[in-house]
Amino acid sequence: MWKEVRDRETGTLLPLSLVRRLRSRRLAALQLSNRKEIVSPHHGAVNSLQVDLTEGRYLLSGASDGSAAVYDIQHTTDYDGGLIAKHKNLFVVDKQHNHGHKFAISTAIWYPIDTGLFITGSFDHHVKVWDTNMIQVVMDFKMPGKVYGTAMSSIATAHMLIATGSADVQVRLCDIASGAFTHTLSGHRDGVMSLEWSTSSEWILMTGGCDGAIRFWDIRRAGCFCVLDQSRSQLGRRPPFSQGTPKRDFIASTVSTGKSSFEKTPVSQKRMPVGNGKKQLTTSRKNQNVSGGPSTQRLHPGMSSSHNRATAHYGAVTGLRATSDGMYLLSSGSDSRLRLWDIESGCNTLVNFEAMRLQTSKAIQLAAFQDSSLVFVPSMASVKAYDMWSGTNLGTFRGHYELVNCCYFNLQDQELYTGSNDRQILVWSPSIPAVTVMEEDDKKGQTLSTDRDNWSD
């Protein structure tokens, strides 16, 4: 490693290449950490994990026994046997707390601006906003159904809305500033299990429902502007350039003519190939008498997509993750498939992630790391790592005894945290810690105290 640092100094190696090399070397050596352990106080399955976005220091976990806990993952609380660092929780909020959740917590996220607040959503139909330092509930929102997922936009500067998906078909946006619901997004035909704000625009929200559809909402307008369809596909990362442009003119003309109701627009019935525009009107009819025709009421143009029944998965959409540049979206479904979507064109890039079995009843948390093109997927009792563009399985992390629900990848330290039904949170870190490499270079003759035998005399 020192030779590479010297190369960077002299200019033989570019700084970015050095970073990338070190990172990929550490990622290739990812395994169950033998130096770090998180002591989990939960008495139920761990459902959600997140490290705070500002410092990357505090890990928040939510569990099925209604408890949420925060751990400091950079500073240890005590050592065990001199080698393994144990990280105990800084505090726990559980059912005994006078305002705690009564049923399982399905999602726990940090307020993206700082760690002063965190938000938990639970099966007791409540979304609570907590003050971290006082450990008190600051705000409480009641949902019409069990809360499956919450999300806040990390790039938002003009709003502080919590998007919540529940067993009810409508997605609600809760405002922390006012304490009320600002938006209700309808369009899904079943509960909404996973939500994700766009990483490139603070106004765009992506939701995945139990009906298998993924919808894109711009919260400044009514209705969703895009529904992902798994049969619309493109071969490759970006759609071919030549096919994109002529179709866009065609779609623009139909959108402008079809203002009031969708049955008036004469959309041609010929199947359009890859790379289409946003407003997909799938139903149209000629002047024949067809039984079971569409209703004759006029629809708001934003609501016309509620008739779009395209599905992104054959089952429920259980997890969504957008890449950090905002161009691709990963979605996992209960049909045990993982799909990579190109957000710009709305097409399925047809990357086939090799055979995996995903749990079907709960939402799972995926982790995507775009610089190294890695995707971590909790697959039954293990976590699988895939290459994002080719779909090859790069490694399987087996350590949990039961189904894994969530995984979170910490970019700073290249560590992976996984939580599962066996109530444990496991840490996976590169087995070549950079510290010992440097120490060995400096002090050649001195061995570490851990290598010495303690029992021989």
Next chain:
Amino acid sequence: MAETSRLAGTKRGRGDEEIGADSNSNADSDPRQALGLENNLTFSDTLVALQMMRSQFPSVEKVTIQPFILQSQLYSSVKDRTQVDRDLESLKKEKVLRVFKLSTGQDDHAIMFMEDYLKQMASSVKRFEKEKQHDLEVFEWFKTYVMESKLDVCIAHQELCSLLSHGGEVTDRHVTLLISAGLLTRQLIDPNMYWFAIPNIGSILKGLSQGRKELLSLLNRRKYKEMPLAPLEKKRLRLSPLDMRFHLRDLIGSGHLKSLQTPAGIIVRVAKD
């Protein structure tokens, strides 16, 4: 191309090598004409694998059915799955083959070459012609208008009627006729959507799911849940009309079984997670 033939060759029995090669050369001539003049010379790996598996389709006694290939079988015989998906997509667009969603299991798809499907459709229509004499033009409309333009696995009721109406006046009886011929199936979740289906395939599908269960239980009963491939291939399944090689390819491709190279040959093992 050598890689796919080697991979596929390991699944064949010993004596099949020559037979496979002969029927392969016969199958070569059909898709060449179907592809047209532009892409005549090169075959993608996926296409070679499809043709080889089509020639190896087991002959079923009771039902006459044209060969079809399951998508999981394709995954097990070609290495790069993303490339398989993309090749399938381009072959679908060129109308060389059609993909159907099967009702057995979550993500089962069957691939059939276009000429095989048309033959299957023709034989099912012929049975209908003996019984009823009216409303049979809907099959012609289906073939010319719907099959050419709709390349998906499913179709909405509205779209179906508007495509069929290119041929003439469409009534509900026409749609009912298509469903009873087995060309369309209603979706369970959505009453307005139909899946495209292969007619007369019901008994084969039943045999498929029962054969899968039988093969998995056969391996699960063994002490170490594994068995060498050579004796496994010679066994016959009681409940399925399809042969062992078909089921093995299908289960390996869908991830239920794993095949490992050992010094004693290939061993098939039940996958753990």
